[in-house]
Amino acid sequence: MNSLSINENSQAGEGHSSLRQIYTPKQTLSVIGIGAGASGLLLAYKVQRHFDDFTLEIFEKNPEVSGTSYENRYLGGFSNKYGLAEYVKLSSEVIGARWDDHEALWHVKVQNLVTRDALDRTAHVLVNAGGILNSWRFPPIHRIRSFKGLLVHSAAWPKEGLELEGNTVGLIGNGSSEIQILPAIKDKVDKLVTFVREATWVAPPLGVFQDKEVHLDMRKKTEAASNSMFAIFHRGSEQQQNMRQYMESLMRQRLENPELEKVLIPEWSVGCRRLTPGTDYLESLRDDNITETTPTGIVCSDGKGDYPVNVLICATGFNTTLKPRFPVQGARGCKLENMWRDEPRFQKENLPSFEVRRSAVAEFSSWKDKWMKDTIWFES
Structure with a gap:
């Protein structure tokens, strides 16, 4: 039968102490959000309602909250109603993010668009809520x-x-x-x-x-x-x-x-x-x-x-790709803007059979290509 190892020098009633821990001690959860639009404000709303010990910073490049709604002149009072403004840093644009495998932390670089100063922040969790309908672009017309x-x-x-x-x-x-x-x-x-x-x-x-x-x-x-x-x-x-x-x-x-x-x-x-x-x-x-x-x-x-x-x-639309608008270095030094140059792939967690077999994809693609020839979408 296994027994606990007791320090022979300990006095009665002192109990047993060990530096070896079988669980991670309680930590303050640090979260950084990018963008104070609908998704960023919802992030703040959820974090403050479901966590007690946390820090949260949301960096918004515009001088007011609401993200795309601000840029497109729509108004909303969600931030004021639920007291979310305290988490938001306005006129602050995230210009880079790097994941540190050893520290298990995100290192985020932010630029103040008023003073042009740069600051560094770290967080356990980084949420990109920047959206895809705010990266507008002028048409590719010469000069x-x-x-x-x-x-x-x-x-x-x-x-x-x-x-x-x-x-x-x-x-x-x-x-x-x-x-x-x-x-x-x-x-x-x-x-x-x-x-x-x-x-x-x-x-x-x-x-x-x-x-x-x-x-x-x-x-x-x-x-x-x-x-x-x-x-x-x-x-x-x-x-x-x-x-x-x-x-x-x-x-x-x-x-x-x-x-x-x-x-x-x-x-x-x-x-x-x-x-x-x-x-x-x-x-x-x-x-x-x-x-x-x-x-x-x-x-x-x-x-x-x-x-x-x-x-x-x-009136020429937006850049609607999901490629990050700033350099992002993920695990093992992987640059996500290169990996996601075409389109991001799915993420799975503990789902061993999530991927569709290549043979099934090939069979479906062959059927789909034949079927599409009879539709109006084949015209494009």
Whole structure:
């Protein structure tokens, strides 16, 4: 029978002491969050409610909380309601992170965007809540940064607004942002030039949220309607032809301009790219102060030269990859931005049979490739 080893020099009642520990002593959990948007604020909310002994710092590059909501001018009081502001360091951007295998800690480098000072922090847990809809980008147009007028991206709209009255404004893009911006500014500008790289299907606004009963009815019917419309995605099907005829007729009625119809009505099938609901967008393109709709850009390849504007608004979207926006060195010195250059892979914990067999993937991919040839997505 095994017995405990007792220190012969100990006195009665002193008990037994040993430097060998069979468990890790209690530690203060240190957490660093990147970004004070929806995910970062939820992190703070959860940590403060579920832990007693912790430190938490959330670094937000903007001068206010809300992340993308701040950049896109939407307001929210979640941070104030639950007292989360004490954890947030504003105007602070994470510029690097390194995992130390020996210490089992993250070493995080942060830059103060006001003073430009850099500071180092360590944490047991690092949560990247930076999101993918805040890394906006200007279009890859040669020398766009040399534009002498006011250059603005729709995702970084000035907090104080834009003075557009009396200006000739250029608007680049034909996606959801541009389709919302154009009707909103057309009556404020002197002239408006919109630059469209490719056509898109513009649907009428849904308008279901004004009537609660209609909204509820739509929610109940959404799945059934989606399933019944699946034949639309098959090339050459009667449903696809009917949908194209309907959408094309609708856009022609709203445009009433053969030249605009040539530029804006796509040749590809309806549904190959997500439909974009537009309120007054197509109608706005008929206004007299919108002088040109061009297929390429500011300096066009259509022989018409360049179009002088003094305000240029780029509604050209975001960098939506999950590749880190700053250098991240993981376990064993691995650089995650290189590993995730294409797309991140899944992470498993104690799931020995999580991976799908190569043979199963190959069989599915072969079937999928054959099936896709009959769908509208094969057009792209």
